[in-house]
Amino acid sequence: MNRIALKMLTGDRAKYIGILIGVTFASLLITQQSSIYDGLLARSYASIGDLGQADIWVMEPTVDNIDDIKPMQDTVLERVRSVSGVGWALPLFRGFIEARLEDGSTQNCIVMGLDDTTLMGGPPEMVEGSLADLRRADGIIVDERDARGRKGKLAHPPAVKGGERAPLKIGDVLELNDHRTVVVGIARTNRSFMWNPFVYTTYSRAKTWAPPRRKLLTYVLVKARMGEDQAALCARITATTGMKALTAAGFKKLTLNFIMENTGIPINFQISMFLGFLVGTVIAGQTFYNFTLDNLRHFGALKAMGAGNGLLLRMILLQALMVGGIGYGLGVGVAAAFGLAVGGSELAFILSWARLANSAAVVLFICALAAVLSIRKVMRLEPAVVFRS
Amino acid sequence: MSATAITLTGVTKRFGAGANVVTALRGIDLEVASGELLMLVGPSGCGKTTLISVASGILDQDEGACVVFGQDLKAMGVAGKTAFRGRTIGFVFQAFNLIPALTALENIAIPLLILGRPRREALARAATLLERVGLAGRAAALPAQLSGGQQQRVAIARALVHEPRLIVCDEPTSALDHESGTRIMELLREVALGPERALVIVTHDARIFPFADRIATMDDGRIVRIEAGRAATAATGSPP
Numbered sequence: 001m002n003r004i005a006l007k008m009l010t011g012d013r014a015k016y017i018g019i020l021i022g023v024t025f026a027s028l029l030i031t032q033q034s035s036i037y038d039g040l041l042a043r044s045y046a047s048i049g050d051l052g053q054a055d056i057w058v059m060e061p062t063v064d065n066i067d068d069i070k071p072m073q074d075t076v077l078e079r080v081r082s083v084s085g086v087g088w089a090l091p092l093f094r095g096f097i098e099a100r101l102e103d104g105s106t107q108n109c110i111v112m113g114l115d116d117t118t119l120m121g122g123p124p125e126m127v128e129g130s131l132a133d134l135r136r137a138d139g140i141i142v143d144e145r146d147a148r149g150r151k152g153k154l155a156h157p158p159a160v161k162g163g164e165r166a167p168l169k170i171g172d173v174l175e176l177n178d179h180r181t182v183v184v185g186i187a188r189t190n191r192s193f194m195w196n197p198f199v200y201t202t203y204s205r206a207k208t209w210a211p212p213r214r215k216l217l218t219y220v221l222v223k224a225r226m227g228e229d230q231a232a233l234c235a236r237i238t239a240t241t242g243m244k245a246l247t248a249a250g251f252k253k254l255t256l257n258f259i260m261e262n263t264g265i266p267i268n269f270q271i272s273m274f275l276g277f278l279v280g281t282v283i284a285g286q287t288f289y290n291f292t293l294d295n296l297r298h299f300g301a302l303k304a305m306g307a308g309n310g311l312l313l314r315m316i317l318l319q320a321l322m323v324g325g326i327g328y329g330l331g332v333g334v335a336a337a338f339g340l341a342v343g344g345s346e347l348a349f350i351l352s353w354a355r356l357a358n359s360a361a362v363v364l365f366i367c368a369l370a371a372v373l374s375i376r377k378v379m380r381l382e383p384a385v386v387f388r389s
Numbered sequence: 390m391s392a393t394a395i396t397l398t399g400v401t402k403r404f405g406a407g408a409n410v411v412t413a414l415r416g417i418d419l420e421v422a423s424g425e426l427l428m429l430v431g432p433s434g435c436g437k438t439t440l441i442s443v444a445s446g447i448l449d450q451d452e453g454a455c456v457v458f459g460q461d462l463k464a465m466g467v468a469g470k471t472a473f474r475g476r477t478i479g480f481v482f483q484a485f486n487l488i489p490a491l492t493a494l495e496n497i498a499i500p501l502l503i504l505g506r507p508r509r510e511a512l513a514r515a516a517t518l519l520e521r522v523g524l525a526g527r528a529a530a531l532p533a534q535l536s537g538g539q540q541q542r543v544a545i546a547r548a549l550v551h552e553p554r555l556i557v558c559d560e561p562t563s564a565l566d567h568e569s570g571t572r573i574m575e576l577l578r579e580v581a582l583g584p585e586r587a588l589v590i591v592t593h594d595a596r597i598f599p600f601a602d603r604i605a606t607m608d609d610g611r612i613v614r615i616e617a618g619r620a621a622t623a624a625t626g627s628p629p
Contacts, residue, residue, distance in 0.1 A: 001502050004491065011490020301486040304447055306475015307503045308468055383447045386482055387438045387559050 001307070005315035006322060008295060015294070018287040019323045019370075020330070026280020026366055027331020030273050031351065031359040032338055037269040038355060039348025044259045045252040046190035047112075051092075051121045054221035055230055057251045058089075058237055061244045065258040066251070067194055069095055071215040072243060079241045080220045085233045087223040090115040093206040094218040096196065100175040103157035109146075109176070109199045110192075113206025121221055122187075123200055129170050129185025134202055139184035140176070142168055146197030147186050153197045179209045191348070193259070277362055284327070285370040288320065292374035296381060303383035312378050316371050324367035328360055392458075394555055394587035395421040395444050399453035402439050413439040415610040416453065423554070426578065426588040428598065428618065431607035437591045438559060440607070444589065445478050445557045446470040458554055475503050479548030481577075483560035485540045487532040493543045494519060494528040500551040511550075518546035521580050538569030542576065549581055556581050558590040562597055574600040 093113025237245035501511035562570030601618030
């Protein structure tokens with residue numbers, strides 16, 4: 001009877017397509033919105049991921065996200081190095097420094113000052129030049145997105161109004177807080193939550209260029225010794241230095257929680273996802289229910305001919321599963337195509353297995369809900385209905 | 390005529406409750422023998438459809454007994470009655486009730502599929518029945534591609550495919566013109582009736598009365614008259 005059930009479902013093309021559209025729409029909206037949401041949140045801790053070699057981040061105790069810049073005294077670095085279990089500990093400057101462009105306009109940049117000796121904490125991928133070039137006088141590495149293209153914030157301003165921006169090249173000079181700097185490399189970084197251009201240089205140079213402050217050490221990057229319990233090491237660092245020490249995962253979580261608690265992003269996306277669920281449920285549920293109502297006479301005939309409630313239940317569930325499966329596949333497919341299409345653009349998009357499973361569960365719930373309404377009607381159906389003309 | 394197919398004793402059926410109660414059947418006593426074609430006739434609302442619903446185990450009577458091929462239907466549970474219907478009874482409906490998305494062949498195979506027979510076997514048996522009702526060439530046709538008479542032939546084939554012992558027909562010719570109706574009745578007598586099988590037909594259509602062995606006339610929930618049909622008199626040689 002499975003084939004009969006499926007042929008009954010697909011026989012009425014208009015209703016079949018209507019149900020599919022409902023489920024597809026729900027699947028698409030839930031998957032796409034949740035993927036954009038994940039992509040957006042992942043950007044909040046992109047810099048932590050880019051600095052993958054550090055196990056532990058040490059920071060001022062009140063820091064609550066990666067961009068909450070509260071520098072520490074340089075002496076903290078030595079105190080961290082003194083803690084047992086620390087393999088190495090390196091300084092990292094992260095702060096805003098103003099760049100002046102050729103046309104006189106200014107642009108606030110996030111400057112990452114890397115340990116002069118090891119250059120640990122550099123960009124994950126170099127497009128031009130090499131990280132070691134940072135050792136050249138006044139050297140900086142600029143993010144590819146900011147160096148090139150129409151939206152390149154550090155690219156050369158157009159010669160004439162409305163003209164094209166010329167890309168920033170190796171050897172070009174850029175003024176950072178009234179200091180002459182030279183572009184020695186172009187890098188590719190993961191897009192951050194912040195819109196400011198990323199500039200990499202050495203720690204000592206960054207301190208020179210930054211506006212004068214008593215404290216300039218933003219983070220201490222720590223590598224734990226092999227086999228060291230990282231949570232215990234964090235506790236020891238905090239006990240020794242009085243600073244906050246978090247594993248990379250812990251720092252990501254802290255940043256994520258800050259975004260969740262202090263921005264409207266989660267609630268906005270949750271509303272979108274809920275609307276997708278609601279609209280999908282209403283369209284799919286209503287159309288599926290109408291389909292069952294239209295076929296009530298046939299279900300009655302099947303009952304009269306000896307089909308029990310169990311058999312009819314299986315038929316309806318199979319129909320619901322089929323539209324659910326196809327609708328889910330179509331929705332996820334369109335969402336994935338959307339993700340591919342916007343890859344590399346400003347739009348954040350991460351389609352994870354967890355989100356696919358999540359969408360599948362929601363679509364299954366929608367179909368189950370639609371089926372339950374129909375099943376109740378069919379279960380209560382008197383087969384005598386077939387004798388009414 | 391041989392064994393008794395249906396025995397109804399004092400069958401009463403009411404619908405509704407309190408002041409709105411409607412008594413559809415009032416103490417019906419009736420026997421239908423195997424090999425017999427009984428027609429139930431009477432004005433609209435007299436209880437014909439309720440009677441075949443009770444006799445086919447679709448409705449439970451409130452009083453009296455309904456025994457079909459030795460089985461007391463009321464004593465069976467809902468599932469038991471459903472299974473009994475599936476094995477023992479074939480239905481031909483006024484509106485044919487063919488599933489529009491299925492081909493003629495698939496529609497005919499439904500009772501066998503409900504009984505759990507393999508699809509291939511069910512379709513092979515359905516093809517045989519389709520040939521018997523004269524539609525061998527229309528196996529792949531959808532109901533919408535068939536005439537009314539052809540659809541009713543398919544419905545008859547569906548009612549017979551699992552070799553039930555009782556066929557219940559509700560106004561099988563009312564949606565058909567005279568010629569098609571006559572053909573359908575000829576077909577029913579020819580392929581549906583057998584020594585081990587009984588046919589009960591509810592009809593308003595006086596044109597098909599000659600095909601009956603007996604005609605039971607109902608009025609206001611009672612059987613007011615049972616008379617031999619022309620088919621019976623033709624068989625016995627006595628006048629109606």
